[in-house]
Amino acid sequence: MPKKVFCAMSGGVDSSIAAALLKKQGFDVIGCFMKLWPGKCFSKTVQRTVKKITSKLGIPFLVFDFSKEFQQRIVNYFLEEYAKGRTPNPCVKCNKEIKFGFFFKKALNSGANYIATGHYARKKGSKLLTAKPRSERYFLLQGKDKKKDQSYFLYNLTQKQLKKVLFPIGNYTKSEVKKLAKDLGIVNLVRPESRDICFLKGKYQDFFKKHLKLKPGPIFDTFGKKIGQHQGLPLYTIGQRKEIKVSGLKPYYVLEINVKRNDLIVTGNEKNLYKKELLAERVNWVSGKEPKLPLKIKAKIRYLHSAASAIIKCKIRNKRYKIQFSKSQRAITSGQSIVFCKGKELLGGGIIK
Numbered sequence: 001m002p003k004k005v006f007c008a009m010s011g012g013v014d015s016s017i018a019a020a021l022l023k024k025q026g027f028d029v030i031g032c033f034m035k036l037w038p039g040k041c042f043s044k045t046v047q048r049t050v051k052k053i054t055s056k057l058g059i060p061f062l063v064f065d066f067s068k069e070f071q072q073r074i075v076n077y078f079l080e081e082y083a084k085g086r087t088p089n090p091c092v093k094c095n096k097e098i099k100f101g102f103f104f105k106k107a108l109n110s111g112a113n114y115i116a117t118g119h120y121a122r123k124k125g126s127k128l129l130t131a132k133p134r135s136e137r138y139f140l141l142q143g144k145d146k147k148k149d150q151s152y153f154l155y156n157l158t159q160k161q162l163k164k165v166l167f168p169i170g171n172y173t174k175s176e177v178k179k180l181a182k183d184l185g186i187v188n189l190v191r192p193e194s195r196d197i198c199f200l201k202g203k204y205q206d207f208f209k210k211h212l213k214l215k216p217g218p219i220f221d222t223f224g225k226k227i228g229q230h231q232g233l234p235l236y237t238i239g240q241r242k243e244i245k246v247s248g249l250k251p252y253y254v255l256e257i258n259v260k261r262n263d264l265i266v267t268g269n270e271k272n273l274y275k276k277e278l279l280a281e282r283v284n285w286v287s288g289k290e291p292k293l294p295l296k297i298k299a300k301i302r303y304l305h306s307a308a309s310a311i312i313k314c315k316i317r318n319k320r321y322k323i324q325f326s327k328s329q330r331a332i333t334s335g336q337s338i339v340f341c342k343g344k345e346l347l348g349g350g351i352i353k
Contacts, residue, residue, distance in 0.1 A: 002028040005166060006062070006107035007116040008099060009033055011049040011191040015118030017177045018168040020057055020184055022116055025168075029059045030112075034103060036070040036094075037199040046191060053189050066102050073097040075199055079211055082234035085257040086335030089153075089303070090197055096156040104161060114166050120148040122170035123162050138162035140286045140346045145173040152303050155339045155349030156284045205243075208234045217262035219246060222255065222272065230264045233257050239273050239331025274328035280321045280338050283350035290315070291347065298341045299323060301332055301352065307341055320353060 005027045007019040022029045031054035036042045047063065054061040074094050081088035099117060107115045120143030125136045138159055143149040157165070169177055181187040200207055208214065214232025221227050228246040230236065235243070240254040244266060255272055256265035267273070278301070285291065293314055298307035309326040316322060323338065332352060339349035 002026055003113040004028045004030065004111060005114045005116050006030050006032050006103075006110070006112040008103060008118070009050045009053065010118070011046045011053065012118065012193055013177055013181045013187070013190045014120070014169055016053050016057075016186055016190050017172075017180050017184075018116055018118040019054070019059060020180065020186075021168040022166065023057060023059060027114075029057075029116075030062055031057070031059050032062045032064060032103070032107070034098070035063060035065045035067050036098065037067065037075065039199055039201060042067075042198070049189065049191050053186055056186050056189060057184075064103060064106060066098055069102050070094070070098060070199075073101075079208075081335050082208065083212055083259075084335075085233055085259040087237045087333045088335045089337050090199075091153050091303075092156070092337045095153050100154075100157060100161050100165070104164070108164065114164050116166040116168055118169055119143070119150045119154065119167050120145055120170060120174075121151040121154055121167045123165065123167060136163075137287065141170075142341070142344045142346065143167075143170045148174050151346045152300060152337070152339050152349075155286065155337065155346055157286055158284070159286070159288045162286070205235050208232070215262055217264065219244070219264045219266055221252075222265065222267050222269075227252075227266070233259060233262065233264065236264060238333040270330075273331050275332050276328045277322065277324050278332050278338070279316075279353035280323055280350035281319065281353050283319065283321055283348060285348040286346060287348075295340075297347065299325070299338055300341070301329055301338050302336050305329075312340065321350065 005022050007029055009015040009019060009031045019029050019031050033047050033050040051061050074090050077093055078088055078090045104115055122141040124139045124141055140151055140154060140157055142151045212234055216229055216231055218226050219228035219230050236254050238254055241251050244252050246252050250268045252266040252268050253270055253273055255267040293312055295312045297310055297312060299310040300307045308329060311324050313322045313324055334352055336352050337349055338352050340347040
């Protein structure tokens with residue numbers, strides 16, 4: 001009897017081809033659309049798009065409503081973090097709480113053997129030499145397409161989850177995925193690719209102005225001189241250059257956000273943004289076990305940042321880890337995710353303190 005797979009589908013080319021590949025491999029595939037937020041990615045129009053694609057592929061179609069959970073766990077978290085002067089990554093949070101949280105549990109409780117997503121990532125299993133029969137460890141690997149690799153967003157996965165997760169397009173490049181869509185005749189059905197945060201329409205600033213109480217305050221330079229006024233701290237992030245609105249001959253960059261004093265510290269010297277060390281908290285190790293420290297790794301301090309050589313030096317109080325880079329990194333930002341890699345394997349990650 002074919003294994004049943006619930007495939008999360010957004011109407012985009014990646015998740016659509018993920019479902020198509022699974023069907024071709026002989027799985028019993030169910031296309032699943034998640035209602036999360038009223039807007040561009042989760043509208044009735046997008047839902048109809050997914051239904052058309054599943055019909056074209058000849059697979060069943062299901063709808064799951066996680067809108068309340070998304071509001072509480074993702075949108076509220078996003079707003080609360082910015083209100084604290086931090087810069088969160090809601091996509092990392094959504095994968096942990098929604099896709100591999102609520103959807104994962106719902107799918108398995110509904111009879112699925114696996115869930116699948118359109119992430120550009122891979123997993124690999126390896127048998128363990130233990131007393132338990134068929135004991136296996138799962139590795140989370142970067143996708144074949146280095147430019148599209150999305151393993152960064154998945155560092156919170158556990159061994160229990162990896163056992164039940166499939167990444168059908170992980171061994172494909174984006175161009176290969178697009179060609180498959182053309183060959184299958186669904187290229188005109190899929191919706192355009194979105195690069196923005198799914199629940200945001202327009203600018204971040206407009207969203208914050210609508211949902212947060214913004215309190216103006218002073219802008220100081222690194223010498224303590226007041227040189228302007230900010231319009232509310234959530235409108236700024238470390239390393240930001242635009243929209244600071246401070247007069248002068250040289251550009252200024254956001255260096256520090258002080259929520260207690262409600263002031264913004266800026267610098268005219270971009271070198272001040274570079275640091276060699278950080279603390280990571282809420283760290284998850286994909287293997288389920290902490291590696292032996294100190295450990296040489298490659299680390300990424302944000303999704304589009306290049307991986308850099310570093311050492312995880314030690315674990316300190318409150319389960320935080322000290323990471324030291326070989327070369328200083330620009331704009332290390334509180335609230336962003338840092339991930340740890342060894343070759344193509346993603347070992348784990350955490351939140352920058």
